[in-house]
Amino acid sequence: MDDEPSTDASLNQRAFEEELSAAPLLQGWVLADNGYEWMHGWFFGHPEIDEGTHGHTSRIVAIDPAISPRWARTESRLYRLGNTYPPAEREIRYWAQKHSGLPAVVGRPIGGSDDIESMLTCLRSTGRIRAAKIDGLERAYFDERHSASTSANSSV
Structure with a gap:
């Protein structure tokens, strides 16, 4: 029992x-x-x-x-x-995926690749999103990366 x-x-x-x-x-x-x-x-x-x-x-x-x-x-x-992303990176991936016109594919990164800079370039080329919004996303993305690397370095 x-x-x-x-x-x-x-x-x-x-x-x-x-x-x-x-x-x-x-x-x-x-x-x-x-x-x-x-x-x-x-x-x-x-x-x-x-x-x-x-x-x-x-x-x-x-x-x-x-x-x-x-x-x-x-x-x-x-x-x-599955994967989750920091806020700015997720938003960049969201818009890149949306503007690709294709559904996401399991096993492939959301947004089509892991090259965030090429996603930003692609988003700028579509002309569908204001440049100021893309610039803000880019700044926020680089701030996220800087904060993450600073946190990783301080915990070592």
Whole structure:
């Protein structure tokens, strides 16, 4: 009888891991910053959303407490969480992906590459986004990188 709780916990963990492995993937995700409890990102393997489409989840009811969360449960389903990006980089990737006219592809970086400078050049060439906005994104991106490298150096 004493073994039952650990057996139950083991079965629950195994069931959760099976559910997680079958769950849709949310790439390039971010928590909503407008007071709502949902996530934005690109969906893969979702039964109701086209592959590589950007959108938002239903309300979040639980999220993995790890520093790099690997799952989130919403009112409607469980999601595996893929890459996330700092705010300015994510916005650059969002606009680059949107202006490519193509859905995101699983296994490829959001925005088409990891070359942020070429994404900024591409965004400037479209003429669809004000130059001041792109310049602001570029400054914010380089500030993020500088802050990240400063933090990494100070923790060594």
